[in-house]
Amino acid sequence: MMPLSRFTVLDLTRVRSGPTCVRQLADWGANVIKVEATDEVDTGKGLGGERHGPDFQLVHRNKRGITLNLKSEEGRATFHRLVAKADVVVENYRPDVKNRLGVDYETLSAINPRIVLGSISGFGQTGPYAKRPGFDQIAQGMGGLMSVTGLPGQGPVRAGIPVADLTAGLYCALGIMVALLEREATGKGRWVHTSLLEAMIAMMDFQATRWTMAGEVPPQAGNDHPTTVPTGLFTTTDGVVNLAGGGQQMWERIISVLGIQEEAKDPDVANDKLRSKNRAKTNAMLQAVIGTNTSAHWVAEFNKAGVPCGPVYSMDQVFADEQVKHLGVAMPVQHPQLGEITLVRAPMQIEGVECARNPTPERGQHTDEVLAEFGFTAEEIAQLRSKRAI
Incomplete structure (x- = not known):
């Protein structure tokens, strides 16, 4: 039964x-x-x-x-x-x-x-x-x-x-x-x-309530998260990865993995609100380092540090993934x-x-x-x- x-x-x-x-x-x-x-x-x-x-x-x-x-x-x-x-x-x-x-x-x-x-x-x-x-x-x-x-x-x-x-x-x-x-x-x-x-x-979830509660009409954000920075797509030497790192704790982990603690002292990226305001500058700071190594390298390093990061798959790659097979x-x-x-x-x-x-x-x-x-x-x-x- x-x-x-x-x-x-x-x-x-x-x-x-x-x-x-x-x-x-x-x-x-x-x-x-x-x-x-x-x-x-x-x-x-x-x-x-x-x-x-x-x-x-x-x-x-x-x-x-x-x-x-x-x-x-x-x-x-x-x-x-x-x-x-x-x-x-x-x-x-x-x-x-x-x-x-x-x-x-x-x-x-x-x-x-x-x-x-x-x-x-x-x-x-x-x-x-x-x-x-x-x-x-x-x-x-x-x-x-x-x-x-x-x-x-x-x-x-x-x-x-x-x-x-x-x-x-x-x-x-x-x-x-x-x-x-x-x-x-x-x-x-x-x-x-x-x-x-x-x-x-x-x-539409939070995108809808951005309008119903705050009167804000959400724009297109492309591969970036509409409100959380840095969360988006970054180019590597052999492809692209998704990185999700909103919040101060995640930001500190990200800059530690990338070794850009000095660059991150820039006052334009000092907190969540400023990073959101200066999204392009924030993303460019990360991209400068992420673009120097492979997708597999960054997926492994960021996940080891507790930062959500993953590859972007085509459907054949989805079903070849070891976790998808395991599930x-x-x-x-x-x-x-x-x-x-x-x-x-x-x-x-x-x-x-x-x-x-x-x-x-x-x-x-x-x-x-x-x-x-x-x-x-x-x-x-x-x-x-x-x-x-x-």
């Missing part, structure tokens, strides 16, 4: 934010049933990338797959029979679509008052933008991330990963867990919803068609419990099996198939 194996989750999600949410539950043993449209309804099959490609295999692992035509009366009725015995439904349709398909909270809670519905939208369930289609890069722009990413004066730059999608999924999963915990006391489910926009603004971040999974594939495991570790390692299902692979578990007879399943509801 895995930690979440007592929960049944009906997964209606597509693309990335919703599947990211469900993956948090599936990885720890929830009985996740991925509901996809039938071939007749989903003719494009482009959402989320190719089924056997890296994206799709990563986000839909540890699930079983069924097909349902929710546009048909029989398909919706079948789904509602599943809801009656399920614990969680997760969807990331536009708000108006869920109502049209009968997967809104009012409908589902009337069938099963214990149901927890998790919803992710682009901009929220209500308001002037509620019906707009959502996309990660749009949320990155509207949430402020692109305005602080990139080199000073460069203009807006998107982050290299879908930050809004991923964080909306994580926040929704957290909300679902909160609702399930509350249900243990009340016996009643909840509607949990977030949006790409809300999640993105929340992830077992690369997770082998046996796929019936692709053979052994390597995915990225869940980033938290729970002592005594292994993250599930089941491959992404094929479309409709478990339809008959799942429906039978929910009490459908062989005759009913055949009839649904004849009516093209499954």
